[in-house]
Amino acid sequence: MISVWDEVVEAALMGTDRRPFSSINLPGAAGDLLRTAPGLLDAATVVWAHGEVGRRLVPHERTLRDGQVDDDRPLLSVGAVRALEVIVGDRRFLPALDEWLELAVRAGGRPPGEAVPALLDAVRDPQRPACCRVVGPLAAWLGARNPTWQWATRVRPQWPDSAQPHDAMVATTRQGDEVAMAALETAPSETLQALVGSRSGPWSAALTEAALDALARCIRAQRSGLMALRTTLPALAHVVDPEKADEVSALVEVVDGLPDKERAAARAYWAASLASLAAMVHFRRSLHKEFS
Amino acid sequence: MARPSEPEVAALAGSAASLAAGRRLALPGPWSELGHNDRSVWGACRGSAKAPYRVAVDSNGPFAYRCECPSRNFPCKHALGLLLLWAGGPGAVPELSPPGDVAAWLATRSQPRPGMAADQDGPGVPVLALGSGASPSGADDQLGSRTRPPPDPSAAAARVQRRTERIVAGMAELDRWLGDLVRGGLAHAQGQPYTYWDAMAARLVDAQAPGAASAVRRMAGVVRSGEGWPERLLAQCCRLHLLAAGWSRLDLLPETERADLRTAAGWPWASEQVASGPRERDRWYVLARIETEEERVTALRTWLWGLEGGRLALVLDFARPGAAPPWALWPGQVVDAEVARYPGSAPLRVLVTERWDGPEEAVAVATAPPGWADLGQAAEARGQALARDPWMERWPVSVAGVVLARVDAGWEVADSGGRRLPLRVDGPIGWRLLAVAAGRSVHLLAEWVGGHLFPLGVWVEDRMVIL
Numbered sequence: 001m002i003s004v005w006d007e008v009v010e011a012a013l014m015g016t017d018r019r020p021f022s023s024i025n026l027p028g029a030a031g032d033l034l035r036t037a038p039g040l041l042d043a044a045t046v047v048w049a050h051g052e053v054g055r056r057l058v059p060h061e062r063t064l065r066d067g068q069v070d071d072d073r074p075l076l077s078v079g080a081v082r083a084l085e086v087i088v089g090d091r092r093f094l095p096a097l098d099e100w101l102e103l104a105v106r107a108g109g110r111p112p113g114e115a116v117p118a119l120l121d122a123v124r125d126p127q128r129p130a131c132c133r134v135v136g137p138l139a140a141w142l143g144a145r146n147p148t149w150q151w152a153t154r155v156r157p158q159w160p161d162s163a164q165p166h167d168a169m170v171a172t173t174r175q176g177d178e179v180a181m182a183a184l185e186t187a188p189s190e191t192l193q194a195l196v197g198s199r200s201g202p203w204s205a206a207l208t209e210a211a212l213d214a215l216a217r218c219i220r221a222q223r224s225g226l227m228a229l230r231t232t233l234p235a236l237a238h239v240v241d242p243e244k245a246d247e248v249s250a251l252v253e254v255v256d257g258l259p260d261k262e263r264a265a266a267r268a269y270w271a272a273s274l275a276s277l278a279a280m281v282h283f284r285r286s287l288h289k290e291f292s
Numbered sequence: 293m294a295r296p297s298e299p300e301v302a303a304l305a306g307s308a309a310s311l312a313a314g315r316r317l318a319l320p321g322p323w324s325e326l327g328h329n330d331r332s333v334w335g336a337c338r339g340s341a342k343a344p345y346r347v348a349v350d351s352n353g354p355f356a357y358r359c360e361c362p363s364r365n366f367p368c369k370h371a372l373g374l375l376l377l378w379a380g381g382p383g384a385v386p387e388l389s390p391p392g393d394v395a396a397w398l399a400t401r402s403q404p405r406p407g408m409a410a411d412q413d414g415p416g417v418p419v420l421a422l423g424s425g426a427s428p429s430g431a432d433d434q435l436g437s438r439t440r441p442p443p444d445p446s447a448a449a450a451r452v453q454r455r456t457e458r459i460v461a462g463m464a465e466l467d468r469w470l471g472d473l474v475r476g477g478l479a480h481a482q483g484q485p486y487t488y489w490d491a492m493a494a495r496l497v498d499a500q501a502p503g504a505a506s507a508v509r510r511m512a513g514v515v516r517s518g519e520g521w522p523e524r525l526l527a528q529c530c531r532l533h534l535l536a537a538g539w540s541r542l543d544l545l546p547e548t549e550r551a552d553l554r555t556a557a558g559w560p561w562a563s564e565q566v567a568s569g570p571r572e573r574d575r576w577y578v579l580a581r582i583e584t585e586e587e588r589v590t591a592l593r594t595w596l597w598g599l600e601g602g603r604l605a606l607v608l609d610f611a612r613p614g615a616a617p618p619w620a621l622w623p624g625q626v627v628d629a630e631v632a633r634y635p636g637s638a639p640l641r642v643l644v645t646e647r648w649d650g651p652e653e654a655v656a657v658a659t660a661p662p663g664w665a666d667l668g669q670a671a672e673a674r675g676q677a678l679a680r681d682p683w684m685e686r687w688p689v690s691v692a693g694v695v696l697a698r699v700d701a702g703w704e705v706a707d708s709g710g711r712r713l714p715l716r717v718d719g720p721i722g723w724r725l726l727a728v729a730a731g732r733s734v735h736l737l738a739e740w741v742g743g744h745l746f747p748l749g750v751w752v753e754d755r756m757v758i759l
Contacts, residue, residue: 005523012529013522015477041474041533048530053679057671059710064697068731075753087659105315114757117720118312138730143462145698 005051008044015038026050071136076109079290084115086283088122092276093283095238096121098215101130103291110136117142120149128155129193181210188214189229196235216254219270233273237280243289245281293331293351295382301375305357306583306590310365310721312344313350314372318380326377327388333378334394335385337370342377343516343684347374348394350401354588354612358397358486363718366585396487400494455500459557460539462499466492466508467536470529478522482515503558507532524742533681551635556683566632566643573630573648574598576605577662578621579690580737580748580758586610594621595688595739596642597662604688605642623737624661624756638680660751661736663690666707674740687740692751693733696725705736705745716744721759725750728757 003072004024011021025031030050037043075081080103087093087100101123104111116135120142123131132139132155143152150226180199183191192214195207200276205213215236240248255270301682305311317323317337324344325719326335334348339361347370350356357371367375378385389448390398469492475480481488490511496505508527514525538545538553555561576596579637584591596605621627628649631642664670667689674687693708696715703715703722715738717725728734728750735751 007524007525012474013478015475018477041470041473041529044474044526045530045533045537048527049534049678049682052682053675055671055675057668057711057713059533060706060712061710062703063710064695064699064706064712066697066731085308089308091315092385112755112757113752114724114759115732116727117723138727141730142723142727145311145726288492 005047008040008047009174011040012044067141069138069141070138071110071138073108073110073136076104076107076111077290079113080104080107080109081111082121083283083287083290084111084238088118093280094122095234096280096284096287097127098130099238099284100287101127101134103287104134106129109292110134110138113138118142120152128152132156145228177204177207181205184210189218192218193228196232196239200239202241203239205244208244209247211236211240212244212247212251212269216251218260219251219254222258222266230273233277234280237277238284240281242284243280245278245285248274248278293328293333293349295328296375296379298376298379301372301379304367304375305372306365309367310367311372313369313720314367314376317369317373318376318382318631320377320488323374323377325391326374326385327390329387329390332390332394332398333374333385334390335377336372337373339370344618344682345370346393347371348390348397349375350398352398352401353686356401356588357585360513364677366590383561396485397490400487400490402675403524418665420629437547455559456542458499459559460542462496462501462506462739463536463539463557465495465499466504466532467540470533470536472476473529478515478525481525482521484515488511488512498602500559501557503556504532505558527742531683535709548637551639552681552683553635555634555636555641561634566634567645569632569635571630571632571645572598572601572602572603572605572642573628573646574601576627576629576631578623578625578627578727579661579663579688580739581621582624582739582748588612593686595737596627597688597690599626599662602662604640605633606640606686607631607644622756623758624751636681638677638684640677640684643725660692660754661737661756663692663735663737665692666709667691667694667706667713668709669706669739685741689736689738689740689745692735694736695731696736698722698726705738705747708733713740713745714743716741716746717759721747725759728752 004026007024009018016039021043024034024043024047026034026047030046033046034043037046069280080100084104087097100227111134116138119131120139120247128151132152135152139149139152139155140169143154176199180191180195184195190210193212215229251274252271255267258267258270301314302311305314316450322338322344323682324338325346328334331352332348332350334346336344336346338344343360345360346362347368348357349367349371350358355367357367359368359370361368361370363369367458372387375600389395430535489508491509493505496502496508498754503569511525511528514528517524535556538549539557542550542553575598577599579595579597581592581594584593589612592609592611594607594609596607597603598605602658627647630643630648632644632645632647634637634641664673670687670689670691677687691707694705696705698704703725704712705715706712715722715725725747729752732752735750736745736747737749738745738747740746747759749759
């Protein structure tokens with residue numbers, strides 16, 4: 001059924017120059033008013049005002065409800081959720097998502113619903129099982145409704161390495177710390193690269209200190225192999241002990257202490273690289289604090 | 293304009309969400325027709341609509357943005373994306389002379405506007421004070437009197453008379469223009485360039501009716517707003533036609549209706565005059581707050597619900613973009629305050645005359661917001677308010693026990709009685725909303741504008757989620 005309003009919209013769309021407007025009828029007082037309204041614009045205004053003022057909502061036959069998500073776990077802390085917002089909202093901190101997911105799994109809470117869409121958008125394939133474990137049944141529920149997240153309906157919400165093997169791994173690596181620290185003394189650049197490639201974090205405080213010390217010596221000496229070390233820094237940010245964040249910041253002084261003959265570009269490069277390394281480690285320290 | 297840095301652009305963003313959305317557009321992929329000159333940067337961004345959105349940023353004075361997208365965020369993600377793209381590298385945006393539509397827009401922005409009093413643009417002007425009563429684009433003679441010696445009453449009356457005459461003349465011109473528009477057809481108007489709308493708006497600014505001017509300027513966005521645009525455009529024509537009709541018979545109308553006409557035209561009220569009216573003290577529950585960019589100022593709307601009197605109130609403040617908003621009240625807080633209502637027949641807007649709790653003492657309460665029992669009641673209350681003031685554009689909605697769902701490609705909300713209303717949300721907010729509700733019934737806070745609800749917040753699990 002075409003309403004009176006549709007009729008005037010149709011007439012206005014065409015324009016009265018092309019199709020002259022013939023009057024319309026409404027019951028009651030609005031109809032009386034319409035009879036005094038000469039043109040299309042007057043008539044439309046009466047119909048519009050009548051429709052707006054008299055707008056009543058008619059109950060719909062079909063119900064909208066479509067399944068409810070039940071999840072009894074408590075919400076993660078406000079700080080943990082804020083950290084997640086930073087991670088998914090800022091490309092520079094996105095590499096910390098793995099660590100956030102691990103901490104969230106250990107904490108056992110769930111993120112509030114409003115934080116979930118951005119998390120689902122941000123996770124990479126290998127992070128999906130951990131993500132589904134943290135988000136809980138809401139992940140699959142949303143996946144069923146948004147094709148972009150359809151993967152969430154298929155992923156088994158498992159944690160790929162359970163916490164136990166992780167702890168075991170940390171224990172075994174500690175046995176190798178002394179060997180690694182000795183190697184850092186003799187071949188700092190090569191050992192740093194090898195360590196970052198082979199050993200996931202978090203490193204012990206002692207190993208972290210030895211690694212930072214080795215890095216400082218490499219920069220100071222501008223040794224060969226320094227170019228190769230450049231690609232190591234972003235990964236290093238994720239394995240060092242976050243409690244050593246202040247020591248990472250102090251590395252910038254090493255650059256300040258470089259002799260003036262060093263090229264300005266090299267100095268600027270190292271200052272910028274170390275600043276972003278420090279920013280990430282400081283962020284990780286705050287992240288651990290939020291979950292502790 | 294000078295190429296901005298990324299932190300400078302980040303500082304312009306209204307929210308973290310719009311900044312994040314802007315970042316996703318800061319890649320060359322969706323962009324075409326990019327360029328910049330000493331004053332402006334522009335481009336066309338392929339979005340969800342068929343035609344790309346044309347975006348431009350003017351750095352003359354406080355940044356101004358123009359985008360064809362329907363977003364209510366200013367700057368929108370397209371403007372932010374454009375600036376971020378350029379911030380990412382000088383090669384991303386070539387130096388060119390602006391295309392016709394951008395040049396025309398820049399030209400209209402260069403013209404001095406009679407309605408723009410000096411205290412909008414003068415150096416060192418502080419953020420407009422709390423509830424100053426100033427409107428975005430027309431600090432008027434009466435407001436100016438705050439800094440001048442007491443005005444001569446007869447001179448003031450003459451000024452009011454002069455402005456009234458100018459508005460009456462401007463409204464008559466608007467009505468002729470509306471008549472032409474409907475004669476030529478809305479379909480024809482859709483093909484008009486932005487200057488077609490902007491020229492009429494500029495004449496209304498000259499006529500000191502900035503509120504009507506922005507309404508006309510918004511029509512340019514309505515014709516590009518996708519399905520259902522003719523209906524929305526005609527509704528806007530009707531609203532303006534009714535306004536023009538009112539101004540043509542001003543002398544015959546009672547004082548409250550004259551006040552409605554004045555407000556709708558955008559003639560601001562002096563806060564002294566508002567404050568001299570009757571006061572209402574209540575414990576006000578903050579339902580929602582919304583920040584929008586409106587022609588060079590940031591507008592902050594705070595919706596309040598009186599817990600004792602049961603009345604609604606709207607605190608409207610304006611600040612320069614980037615400045616701290618003056619009323620830092622957050623949804624879910626309760627504030628003990630005395631307010632005075634602006635003149636009009638169903639005035640929602642209030643001036644806060646006194647706070648009985650210090651600004652720090654506003655309490656975040658863990659109680660559900662007050663509201664209507666269902667959407668039907670909200671609709672009825674809105675209808676009653678519209679019957680008194682048909683130019684009212686926004687109605688706050690606070691309804692418990694509603695469910696949200698995706699219906700076809702859109703979003704809908706339904707109450708326990710099965711009454712439904714469509715929600716207007718951009719993608720990310722819609723999914724956030726759906727994820728928060730997760731199929732449960734929630735208490736929704738929204739603004740009802742036109743035929744849609746714009747969701748602003750949700751009360752769920754004993755906490756307020758701001759969308």
